[in-house]
Amino acid sequence: MTKTIALVGKGGTGKSTLTALILKYLLQKNSSPILVVDADANYTLPDLLNLKLEKTIGDIREELKDIPDNKKSIPKHMYFDHSIQEFILEEKGFDLLVMGQPQGKGCYCFVNNVLKDFLHNLKKSYSFILIDCEAGLEHISRGTEGDIDLMLLISDFSQKGINTTIKISELVNKLRIKVNKKYLIINNINNSLDSNINKFINTLSLNSIKYLGAISQDANIKKYELEHRSFLELPEETAAFVEIENIINKIIDA
Amino acid sequence: MQDSGCRKGDMKMLEKLIKTVSQTSQAVYGQVENLVNETIKNKGGQTEIGFPETAYFLPLIYSVTGLETKTLSDLNPALTKIKNLMKDTDNLIDTLNNGTAALLLVEIIKALEYLNKKIPEDDFQYFIPDSFLRSLGVQLVDGRISGVAVIIGAAPDSKTAVKIIRGFQEKNILSVLVGKSNGTSVYEQLKKENVEISGDTYIVPLGNDTLDAIFAVNWGVRASLSFGGLKGGEIEKIVNYTKERVPAFVLVLGDIDEVKLTAGAGAISMGFPVIADSIVPEIKESPTCPYEALIGETDYNKIVEKCIEVRGIKVKTAKVPIPVMYGAAFEGERVRKEETSLELGGKKSIGFELVAGYELNEVENEKVEIIGPEIDDTKDGDLLPLGIIANVAGRKMQKDFEPILERQVHHLINCAMGIMHVGQRNSLWIRISKEAKKFGFKIKDLGKILINQFLNNFPSIVDKVEVKIYTKEEDVKKLLETAKIKYKERDDRIGEMTDESVEEFYSCLLCQSFAPNHVCIITPERLGLCGAYNWLDGKASHEISPTGPNQPIKKGECIDPVKGKWKTINDAVYKFSNKAINSFSAYSIIDDPMTSCGCFECIVSVLPGTSGVMVVDRDFHDMTPSGMTFSTLAGVVGGGQQNPGFIGIGKNYLTSKKFISADGGLKRLVWMPSKLKMELLFALEKRAKEEGMPDLIDKIADETKAVSLEELIEYLTSVNHPALEMGEMV
Numbered sequence: 016m017t018k019t020i021a022l023v024g025k026g027g028t029g030k031s032t033l034t035a036l037i038l039k040y041l042l043q044k045n046s047s048p049i050l051v052v053d054a055d056a057n058y059t060l061p062d063l064l065n066l067k068l069e070k071t072i073g074d075i076r077e078e079l080k081d082i083p084d085n086k087k088s089i090p091k092h093m094y095f096d097h098s099i100q101e102f103i104l105e106e107k108g109f110d111l112l113v114m115g116q117p118q119g120k121g122c123y124c125f126v127n128n129v130l131k132d133f134l135h136n137l138k139k140s141y142s143f144i145l146i147d148c149e150a151g152l153e154h155i156s157r158g159t160e161g162d163i164d165l166m167l168l169i170s171d172f173s174q175k176g177i178n179t180t181i182k183i184s185e186l187v188n189k190l191r192i193k194v195n196k197k198y199l200i201i202n203n204i205n206n207s208l209d210s211n212i213n214k215f216i217n218t219l220s221l222n223s224i225k226y227l228g229a230i231s232q233d234a235n236i237k238k239y240e241l242e243h244r245s246f247l248e249l250p251e252e253t254a255a256f257v258e259i260e261n262i263i264n265k266i267i268d269a
Numbered sequence: 270m271q272d273s274g275c276r277k278g279d280m281k282m283l284e285k286l287i288k289t290v291s292q293t294s295q296a297v298y299g300q301v302e303n304l305v306n307e308t309i310k311n312k313g314g315q316t317e318i319g320f321p322e323t324a325y326f327l328p329l330i331y332s333v334t335g336l337e338t339k340t341l342s343d344l345n346p347a348l349t350k351i352k353n354l355m356k357d358t359d360n361l362i363d364t365l366n367n368g369t370a371a372l373l374l375v376e377i378i379k380a381l382e383y384l385n386k387k388i389p390e391d392d393f394q395y396f397i398p399d400s401f402l403r404s405l406g407v408q409l410v411d412g413r414i415s416g417v418a419v420i421i422g423a424a425p426d427s428k429t430a431v432k433i434i435r436g437f438q439e440k441n442i443l444s445v446l447v448g449k450s451n452g453t454s455v456y457e458q459l460k461k462e463n464v465e466i467s468g469d470t471y472i473v474p475l476g477n478d479t480l481d482a483i484f485a486v487n488w489g490v491r492a493s494l495s496f497g498g499l500k501g502g503e504i505e506k507i508v509n510y511t512k513e514r515v516p517a518f519v520l521v522l523g524d525i526d527e528v529k530l531t532a533g534a535g536a537i538s539m540g541f542p543v544i545a546d547s548i549v550p551e552i553k554e555s556p557t558c559p560y561e562a563l564i565g566e567t568d569y570n571k572i573v574e575k576c577i578e579v580r581g582i583k584v585k586t587a588k589v590p591i592p593v594m595y596g597a598a599f600e601g602e603r604v605r606k607e608e609t610s611l612e613l614g615g616k617k618s619i620g621f622e623l624v625a626g627y628e629l630n631e632v633e634n635e636k637v638e639i640i641g642p643e644i645d646d647t648k649d650g651d652l653l654p655l656g657i658i659a660n661v662a663g664r665k666m667q668k669d670f671e672p673i674l675e676r677q678v679h680h681l682i683n684c685a686m687g688i689m690h691v692g693q694r695n696s697l698w699i700r701i702s703k704e705a706k707k708f709g710f711k712i713k714d715l716g717k718i719l720i721n722q723f724l725n726n727f728p729s730i731v732d733k734v735e736v737k738i739y740t741k742e743e744d745v746k747k748l749l750e751t752a753k754i755k756y757k758e759r760d761d762r763i764g765e766m767t768d769e770s771v772e773e774f775y776s777c778l779l780c781q782s783f784a785p786n787h788v789c790i791i792t793p794e795r796l797g798l799c800g801a802y803n804w805l806d807g808k809a810s811h812e813i814s815p816t817g818p819n820q821p822i823k824k825g826e827c828i829d830p831v832k833g834k835w836k837t838i839n840d841a842v843y844k845f846s847n848k849a850i851n852s853f854s855a856y857s858i859i860d861d862p863m864t865s866c867g868c869f870e871c872i873v874s875v876l877p878g879t880s881g882v883m884v885v886d887r888d889f890h891d892m893t894p895s896g897m898t899f900s901t902l903a904g905v906v907g908g909g910q911q912n913p914g915f916i917g918i919g920k921n922y923l924t925s926k927k928f929i930s931a932d933g934g935l936k937r938l939v940w941m942p943s944k945l946k947m948e949l950l951f952a953l954e955k956r957a958k959e960e961g962m963p964d965l966i967d968k969i970a971d972e973t974k975a976v977s978l979e980e981l982i983e984y985l986t987s988v989n990h991p992a993l994e995m996g997e998m999v
Contacts, residue, residue, distance in 0.1 A: 016392050097692040101616045103604035139467050140603035
């Protein structure tokens with residue numbers, strides 16, 4: 016059965032980087048096919064994976080306004096569905112869908128709504144759905160992601176970051192989103208074995224969130240990003256990847 | 270020992286069965302009584318109990334006893350009734366009652382598990398909400414689902430499990446998986462074999478515990494309440510309903526313990542026959558089952574057939590002559606690029622499909638021709654242009670049926686395993702998987718599917734079909750231009766159609782198998798309330814089966830053009846509703862509104878205090894400003910009664926010029942779920958412009974603006990919604 020993993024957290028915490036690393040992990044575990052959804056309006060995943068993006072869902076939506084005359088009795092959602100099917104990026108072991116920047120009136124809802132139905136239908140063709148959510152809370156609050164098996168809350172190592180993360184988690188509790196499990200990951204720290212982190216975590220009341228672990232800053236990652244090389248090609252021994260491997264191993268049997 | 274009609278050799282086993290059921294239900298009674306007392310002691314009698322999203326309390330208890338169990342202390346009268354049902358007996362009928370009692374007790378156990386949050390959040394469905402029941406109802410009526418198999422236990426090995434499930438899938442029978450046997454379950458067996466498990470593939474995992482079978486039973490009986498218009502307590506009628514109209518059965522795989530035996534007796538008592546893969550005491554007759562009630566079949570090659578036979582399920586078995594499996598369970602799979610052998614049409618090439626009507630002498634029946642390269646001429650990863658032209662002829666074939674048949678193409682081709690069909694008309698894209706190619710699938714097989722399905726599914730309009738498939742670019746380009754002219758002609762014709770422009774409307778009695786007094790009147794501007802049937806569909810359906818559920822009704826003398834009342838239509842409604850309804854308005858929610866079966870996509874309800882109406886669709890589960898959820902409202906609206914102030918409708922009726930036009934039309938709409946609004950946004954905005962109020966749609970509130978009536982009125986006032994000025998509707 017398809018498992019949905021969503022990464023959420025405020026901007027700049029490295030959600031996209033971790034999404035790419037988790038993707039690398041799942042591919043290595045032979046858990047394909049995987050559908051990756053970049054739901055961040057400022058999408059970066061195509062860059063991090065060094066893929067050439069043709070169109071985002073936002074682009075398709077713009078085109079939708081001007082459906083050619085000879086197609087006007089085709090229902091719009093069907094036309095939209097068709098267009099999305101066509102512009103999914105297809106790679107070895109995974110496909111990528113980029114939400115892009117929605118514009119204009121009411122479009123967030125429409126795009127999110129179609130995406131929601133679309134993801135629901137598409138889900139069954141994949142073993143994993145991996146969603147890199149947008150920085151703000153808008154997306155979650157609209158329930159676009161639908162049911163989520165694992166929600167990974169990403170934060171930097173700061174009181175403010177963690178507070179935002181807890182807020183997101185509380186918001187999720189209030190909504191009708193079914194989230195099976197919530198985990199906290201602290202990203203971008205100097206040393207993942209820093210005992211201060213555990214002390215700090217112990218002072219927090221995380222309620223239903225379980226602390227999963229920390230991921231180190233990694234020079235390799237910066238280097239690959241600057242050189243426009245795909246994160247999927249990162250060496251196995253890259254510290255951040257090893258850490259991801261260790262903590263994700265704990266929560267999924269891929 | 271009356272009514273059992275069993276063989277002499279089975280007598281001993283049957284006696285044992287009777288004894289076991291009696292003892293088990295007694296024992297369970299004791300346990301449940303203690304459990305209830307203890308829970309009341311801990312939590313208090315006023316603590317509410319119930320299942321998620323249902324208007325029928327504890328549905329089985331409500332059905333059998335009529336008791337509306339809402340709190341823990343309400344369980345006491347229920348227990349008393351259950352006790353009265355039970356008898357120490359050697360008689361089969363009483364044994365069935367003991368089985369019923371056991372199921373009622375199990376329903377209490379599960380309700381307490383929900384209360385104590387002991388139902389895990391995992392891949393299993395557990396209680397089936399009313400909304401799921403309704404969507405299933407539609408699929409049972411239109412034949413997408415032909416029956417429901419409640420499978421308890423596990424097959425001897427996972428390969429056999431797959432074989433049984435594939436057998437059901439091919440017959441469009443929904444498999445509901447419950448419980449374990451020998452430490453495993455069909456669910457685990459299917460997972461092991463990587464079988465896709467979801468509602469879309471006709472497999473619903475219900476629960477890991479044998480007792481979770483109650484969720485299948487209290488789903489089956491609810492159909493009689495929501496579609497049959499029956500009330501709680503009318504148990505004889507309810508069982509008669511499930512026996513006649515709910516094509517479900519139980520298949521017990523693996524060892525049979527006393528719990529399974531007792532639950533089985535309960536299932537039989539509720540109208541669902543039981544088939545086992547072991548030797549069981551056979552019950553050849555029961556007043557509650559159409560044929561055999563309990564029967565064994567030890568040959569796994571025959572077990573699917575046996576189930577179908579015992580339940581009397583009618584399956585269309587027009588086997589499609591292609592080398593891959595075919596069935597609705599395979600619809601909607603995405604063939605990924607890596608799995609694709611050949612791609613046809615799509616964005617990197619061109620593709621179109623066209624169904625065109627011809628004279629009988631112009632079509633050569635069952636001929637498939639491919640003009641251009643076939644799949645054998647290609648290698649993995651190749652791309653070809655594609656033009657599919659199905660030429661159809663029939664004595665009753667009409668221009669209007671071309672798009673109806675063409676709309677079927679998407680669904681028909683998608684049902685082939687390993688074939689993906691996206692889009693329609695001149696945005697056609699097909700992928701054939703490597704696996705399908707390996708099985709020997711050819712491009713030509715696309716044509717074979719269409720020929721077979723058109724001839725079988727539309728025998729009264731289609732007498733002959735030939736299919737030409739073009740895979741050379743110059744041909745496809747040239748023919749595409751001709752096809753485009755056809756598409757445009759059709760669009761022009763559909764857009765122009767109004768209720769005034771036609772002589773006949775269509776009745777739809779499709780749901781009378783569920784709701785015996787309900788009739789839909791389908792007009793060009795008001796589609797059926799299920800959302801699936803529009804006027805053209807009704808017309809086509811009538812041509813296909815002239816004595817079937819869709820009959821043309823001449824409008825005749827108009828009594829009231831504003832409300833939409835015609836004498837002949839009223840006469841027909843009176844007749845078709847079995848004399849229950851004598852007058853009908855097509856365009857009013859207040860005066861003689863249309864009745865509902867229970868399959869409606871949306872419910873429209875008058876909201877006193879706002880001078881307007883709200884609409885809620887069946888996917889919206891939260892509270893609405895009417896103070897009722899969709900489920901609760903559905904209880905008010907369904908069952909074939911006229912309820913002024915409430916109608917069940919298909920979504921698209923909201924975007925019709927005739928949407929409650931007698932009562933003020935779209936300007937009366939004050940609240941709708943945001944998702945529904947977004948789905949219909951373009952069409953609604955167009956209608957708002959036509960009404961001369963381009964900003965009307967923004968003024969309609971949704972759940973983010975208002976949930977309570979007070980909030981709604983405040984919002985409507987703040988945006989100056991036109992309904993406020995229109996005066997109360999009643």
